[in-house]
Amino acid sequence: MDETPRRLRRQMASARPTEKVITIVSPCYQEEDNVERCYQAVKRIFDEYLPGYRREHVFSDNASTDNTVAILKEIARNDPAVKVVVNARNYGLFRSTFNALQYARGDAVLLMLPVDLQDPPELIPEFVKLWEQGYEVVAGARAERREGWVMRACRRTFYTLVNSLADFDIPENVGEFQLVDRKVLDAMLDHRDQYPYIRGLVASVGFRRIIVPYTWVERRNGKSKLRLGTLIDQALNGIFSFSSLPMRAATLIGFALSALCLLYALAMVVAYFLMPGVAPRGTTTLIVSVFFLSGVQLAFVGMLGEYVVAIHAQVRHGASVVERERVNIDEGEKNCTPHLS
Known part of the structure; x- marks a missing residue:
């Protein structure tokens, strides 16, 4: 792996002043009612409770219209601590968000503070x-979620599933609202992932x-842009990005079903000769068997496809974003970001 990006980040870190820098990263999309409130909330907290630290606030906008x-x-024009x-x-x-993290220059970095402020600054x-x-x-x-029981149950199921499949632990209800040390962020940025699952990378x-x-x-203002389909996509990405167990399970289940079908076929042959009036005949047994095995095959082909899609995205080596x-970001900072075009 090329060590140049990490070396450049370390050189920039050593060139910082003695005052420690805390970076806040805030993704946003169609959030005109919330970005100013988020900026003011973070600024007030630093002014009142963290006067000995230097604030850096990076906003990443997903092409809002x-x-x-x-x-x-306008915020960045009046405050050089804000990057856009x-x-x-x-x-x-x-x-x-992962793209914006590559511009973070803090000694510690808050990975994600969405501008809706559902995570309390x-x-x-x-x-x-x-x-x-x-x-x-x-x-x-998130020990307490002000959301419906269906979503809470889905989230609990996801964490149980991903922790049983991965070889590390993602704590339940822990999202991207995490403050990490500089060396943790450097280790995360060394992952050249086209679809990064950030909480999984931290873990x-x-x-x-x-x-x-x-x-x-x-939320106080606006509506969440995360829909059920997006949440399902994120969940599948978290599962398939950090575990090969689903494919291994598919292989084992395939062998087991093949063995059972063979045993069933042998049992029917024996029953045909020994108990001709009892052994099942006709198309019903065939239809049930074919549809069952076809369903299993399609499920496993889909699972294999998830891995193939992930591999395809990685080998294309295109820009993730x-x-x-960019506003208030020097052109030289781009040299420290291997993922950008």
Whole structure:
């Protein structure tokens, strides 16, 4: 693996002033009612509770068509601590956020603070305090969710499934609202993933972690852009990105079903000669067998397809995100980002 990006990041880190920098990354899409409120909330928290730290706030916009970009540009024009990345199109939450993380220059980085503020920015001072105590990953856990029981049950099922398949643990209810040390972020950025599952990357690289529970509140303005299909896509990505167990299970189940079908066929042959009036005949048995095995085959082919699609995306080596413009970001900073075109 090319060590140039990591070496450049270390050189930039060593060139920082003694005042520690905390970076906040906020993805947004069609959030003209929330971006100003998010910016002011973070600024107020740093002014009141973190006066000894330097603030860096990176907004990543997924090609909004409302006034979100205009508001962000005005904020950045008046505050050099704010950086703005505007994507050429909507690349989804994780790809957009991971791309923005490559511009983070902080000694510690809050991986994701969505501008809807359902994850409370008031926890940032506590996160920083725990980071200063030696924890390299301070993870917020949504101990209480103000959402329906169906979504809570689906999320619980997902965490149970992914933790049983992966060879590392993703704590239940822990999302991307996590403050990580610089070396954790560097290890994450070394993963050249076209569809990064950020919380999985954090868990996979390890380091010392502490979990802070909090209440995930309801939105005050606007509507969530995450739909059920998007959540399912994220869940499948999390499962297939960090485990080969589904394919191994498919292989074992395929062998087991083949053996059972062979035994069934032998049993029917024996029954035909020994119990001709009892052995099942006709098309019903054949139809049931064919449809059952066809369903199993289609499920496993689909599972194989998930892996093939993931491999195809990786080997194409295209840019994970194409940017339209950047604000308050020097051109030289792009040299430290191996994923950008």
